[in-house]
Amino acid sequence: xxxVRRVFASPSTKVAAFVLFVxxxxxxxxxxxxxxxxxxxxxxxxxxxxxxxxxxxxxxxxRDTLSRLIAGTRVTVLGSxxxxxxxxxxxxxxxxxxxxxxxxxxxxxxxxxxSLLTLPIIVLAVAATGLFSNGTGAVVLAVGVLLAPRxxxxxxxxxxxxxxxxxxxxxQLFGASRFWVIRRHIWSKAxxxxxxxxxxxxxxxxxxxxxxxxxxxxVKAPAPSWGGMLASDVQYLYxxxxxxxxxxxxxxxxxxxxxxxADGLRDGLGAHAGGHGETGQEAPAHDxxxxxxxxxxxxxxx
Amino acid sequence: xxxxxxSVGTRTSPSYERRGPxxxxxxxxxxxxxxxxxxxxxxxxxxxxxxxxxFALAYFSPSNPAATKxxxxxxxxxxxxxxxxxxxxxxxxxQYFSWIGNAIHGDFGVSWFTGVPVxxxxxxxxxxxxxxxxxxxxxxxxxxIPAGIVxxxxxxxxxxxxxxxxxxxxxxxxxxxxxxxxxxVFAVKAKWLPATGYVPPSAGLWAWxxxxxxxxxxxxxxxxxxxxxxxxxxxxxxxxxxxVVGATVRGLSPRRxxxxxxxxxxLAPTVTIIGLEIPQLLGAAVVTEALFALPGxxxxxxxxxxxxxxPVIQGVLLVMVAIxxxxxxxxxxxxxxxxxxxxxxxx
Amino acid sequence: MPETNGHxxxxxxxxxxxxxxPLLRVEDLSIAVPTDDGTRTTVEGVSFGxxxxxxxxxxGESGSGKTLTxxxxxxxxxxxxxQAGGTIEFDGQGLAAFDERQWRKIRSTRVGAVFQDPASYxxxxxxxxxxxxxxxxVKGGKDRKEAKRRxxxxxxxxxxxxxxxxxxxxxxxxxxxxxQRVMMAMAISCDPxxxxxxxxxxxxxVKTQGEILALLRELRERLGLAVLFVSHDLDVxxxxxxxxxxxxxxxxxxxxxxxxxxxxPTHSHTQGLVAASxxxxxxxxxxxxxx
Numbered sequence: 008x009x010x011v012r013r014v015f016a017s018p019s020t021k022v023a024a025f026v027l028f029v030x031x032x033x034x035x036x037x038x039x040x041x042x043x044x045x046x047x048x049x050x051x052x053x054x055x056x057x058x059x060x061x062x063x064x065x066x067x068x069x070r071d072t073l074s075r076l077i078a079g080t081r082v083t084v085l086g087s088x089x090x091x092x093x094x095x096x097x098x099x100x101x102x103x104x105x106x107x108x109x110x111x112x113x114x115x116x117x118x119x120x121x122s123l124l125t126l127p128i129i130v131l132a133v134a135a136t137g138l139f140s141n142g143t144g145a146v147v148l149a150v151g152v153l154l155a156p157r158x159x160x161x162x163x164x165x166x167x168x169x170x171x172x173x174x175x176x177x178x179q180l181f182g183a184s185r186f187w188v189i190r191r192h193i194w195s196k197a198x199x200x201x202x203x204x205x206x207x208x209x210x211x212x213x214x215x216x217x218x219x220x221x222x223x224x225x226v227k228a229p230a231p232s233w234g235g236m237l238a239s240d241v242q243y244l245y246x247x248x249x250x251x252x253x254x255x256x257x258x259x260x261x262x263x264x265x266x267x268x269a270d271g272l273r274d275g276l277g278a279h280a281g282g283h284g285e286t287g288q289e290a291p292a293h294d295x296x297x298x299x300x301x302x303x304x305x306x307x308x309x
Numbered sequence: 310x311x312x313x314x315x316s317v318g319t320r321t322s323p324s325y326e327r328r329g330p331x332x333x334x335x336x337x338x339x340x341x342x343x344x345x346x347x348x349x350x351x352x353x354x355x356x357x358x359x360x361x362x363x364f365a366l367a368y369f370s371p372s373n374p375a376a377t378k379x380x381x382x383x384x385x386x387x388x389x390x391x392x393x394x395x396x397x398x399x400x401x402x403x404q405y406f407s408w409i410g411n412a413i414h415g416d417f418g419v420s421w422f423t424g425v426p427v428x429x430x431x432x433x434x435x436x437x438x439x440x441x442x443x444x445x446x447x448x449x450x451x452x453x454i455p456a457g458i459v460x461x462x463x464x465x466x467x468x469x470x471x472x473x474x475x476x477x478x479x480x481x482x483x484x485x486x487x488x489x490x491x492x493x494v495f496a497v498k499a500k501w502l503p504a505t506g507y508v509p510p511s512a513g514l515w516a517w518x519x520x521x522x523x524x525x526x527x528x529x530x531x532x533x534x535x536x537x538x539x540x541x542x543x544x545x546x547x548x549x550x551x552x553v554v555g556a557t558v559r560g561l562s563p564r565r566x567x568x569x570x571x572x573x574x575x576l577a578p579t580v581t582i583i584g585l586e587i588p589q590l591l592g593a594a595v596v597t598e599a600l601f602a603l604p605g606x607x608x609x610x611x612x613x614x615x616x617x618x619x620p621v622i623q624g625v626l627l628v629m630v631a632i633x634x635x636x637x638x639x640x641x642x643x644x645x646x647x648x649x650x651x652x653x654x655x656x
Numbered sequence: 657m658p659e660t661n662g663h664x665x666x667x668x669x670x671x672x673x674x675x676x677x678p679l680l681r682v683e684d685l686s687i688a689v690p691t692d693d694g695t696r697t698t699v700e701g702v703s704f705g706x707x708x709x710x711x712x713x714x715x716g717e718s719g720s721g722k723t724l725t726x727x728x729x730x731x732x733x734x735x736x737x738x739q740a741g742g743t744i745e746f747d748g749q750g751l752a753a754f755d756e757r758q759w760r761k762i763r764s765t766r767v768g769a770v771f772q773d774p775a776s777y778x779x780x781x782x783x784x785x786x787x788x789x790x791x792x793x794v795k796g797g798k799d800r801k802e803a804k805r806r807x808x809x810x811x812x813x814x815x816x817x818x819x820x821x822x823x824x825x826x827x828x829x830x831x832x833x834x835x836q837r838v839m840m841a842m843a844i845s846c847d848p849x850x851x852x853x854x855x856x857x858x859x860x861x862v863k864t865q866g867e868i869l870a871l872l873r874e875l876r877e878r879l880g881l882a883v884l885f886v887s888h889d890l891d892v893x894x895x896x897x898x899x900x901x902x903x904x905x906x907x908x909x910x911x912x913x914x915x916x917x918x919x920x921p922t923h924s925h926t927q928g929l930v931a932a933s934x935x936x937x938x939x940x941x942x943x944x945x946x947x
Binding site for chain 1: 480482
Binding site for chain 3: 550551552554555556557558559560561562563565569570573574647648649
């Protein structure tokens, strides 16, 4: 209980949690809460400004912008959650185990992880759709795999840090098995930091998937997605630019909320990533691993 | 025995373990001594893994090149014949080594669709990418470093908080949205700068730059935000260190202390992050190229992806990885110059 | 030297320490440090004087205020700490009124300093030679070539073997004793009148400690330095200081020539320190010899 309170101590984290709550509701309900049919065209009524019928106006086919925004939440957020989950699953556990490797295998494992870091996420996702299926599945897979190195490196760094602590060494002296030590001590200690990584990665994934939707990869028109809406708006910038504001705002606010919750988690759970304890802002981030969690967060609208 | 193996933390603590994107591995390599040798060994290993990965993606891709090339009415025999002619019936490694060997000599194969050599398409697209990401990087540093210095030297002050507010907003904005806003403001409304297209520098420096300013700025905003936040934090940390007191007591001016001593130490994490940003920047460039209609590698990859044009996709990925690896070598050299010692020795 | 009586909280005894025109005079110094609720005065009514060429030790356990006092003299009180009262005069000038530029003018050229944990006071990323020659150029007015030559000379002077090689080393690649020698070279590089040494030997092993103290004595004689030496260790103080001020809980409880204080400590705290250090017997032996 206390921990929860500490995580949500700052007002910005509270606001962020509320934003994520709303986003979650919209994700669960899909288009149900949309005031109008997101696919219903009303061509004579295109490019309307905000009105009582269309709170955020209409797009080039006269579709209700607000409804499309609400309906587009699900696919964007679900896709991003899936990539983060995938990245976590294939990153975190191998990361912990990698701390126990011998030197040579360690070298090769680390170089393999580095090689994933050399691949630009967007380009690999584009390539994956070209090489495999043209759809959300390939995109989620590609982005998820390239998110894994973050979880891997964080989990590894945490494990290396904790494994040297005295109580872990003591546990081993008393004959605890490696597996038990990992499950009992390291896993529980590394989780807060991994949670921070998860939150920042979610923000990053939303940006990446929106970018791919913008490129026309992933979600197919006419189904609405935040990035896809912007892609159609951009065709008509010269006629009406105001429509382009809303999806961008939706993305920005959601990503901000993810980052703010990550900050709250970092402060509240005493996670190491990117800072130590209370003042995440003040702490130096000297090592690559904390750089990965703290500063790469949505670094690029990649 | 179990207990003996697990105490890994004593070897190196995680913070000192690596320095740059490719790191001084420092551990393997009894055979390879010296920093440069180790970095080269890492780089080569990473290059091997990356290229294997790229090749494996294509190798295990369900798209059948012969079927794609011959169209839907091809007979299985014709497909098998073409597969053999293209050398696609060989084993994985045989194909990999001939692919990579050719690529090293500049031969990336031929597009299945257009018949244009991939190397040629890449040669036309690459300058666009290098221009836009290069200009973006310069812009990001020009914005991010001064902002980081201003914020870091005025900890808790108004400017610090203002810069923090701006940068934490900036990292939440999608590149393509920033680009759209720029287009609306500078091209649609003000008509100052062209919204689309690319002009090579040979056509005039300003013509070249004017077409790059908007896309590069869109790319630069996020990187600048990351750079300024990171630099601010490491400056704050470095300013608290004793060597600043030492330099003060020796009577050096605050200006000299900041620029000659503190900044040098504080820049290392920033340089490291720039290394990590380069692949992201190349990825984001694909998005900006689409938005600003720049004929770069991203456009090439997008078209190729729609057409399942394997050699082109492979070629683009390979070139991107090569760029990243070359940049990482540069970053490692820069880190070595900035911080000659790892923190290992004196802690 | 008359017996100082009992509790000297206002440093009456200190005036006796510096009969000659003092280079450094501290009068009734108070320092306030920030606490959770406001500030607390941790150094109160400290006075002492230090004449040219003499050496004065400030001794006391950690938290007794000796290091804060020495930092106040150097003008580098930690953030939030303020000089709450009293005066510090260096060569007749009040330091309290000094601005940034005036401080810069006397640093290195008039006052040098060495600290505990020398490596942390050096830029970890630059070679020690570069740092020293920077100092010689900026503060000593030498040109690049001359600065480099002089730097190597200074390294040699502080007893660093292979000074040419040391020149190119970064601090982390030197041993603790070598780092402290580098610090000494920097401190004396611009011919100061006063050297302030804050626990310079504490982090070193006993053998190196002895070598550094010997070097300090030698430099002092050669250059006619006045030395303000801060230590928790009476043995070290006895080895190097003409006079001593004993700190306890932010006050100077006893002051006077080192030999007398050690031979006849009057304040109970000093007596404790002397007994703990085991220096008393040696002092008595020395005095017996002198007589």
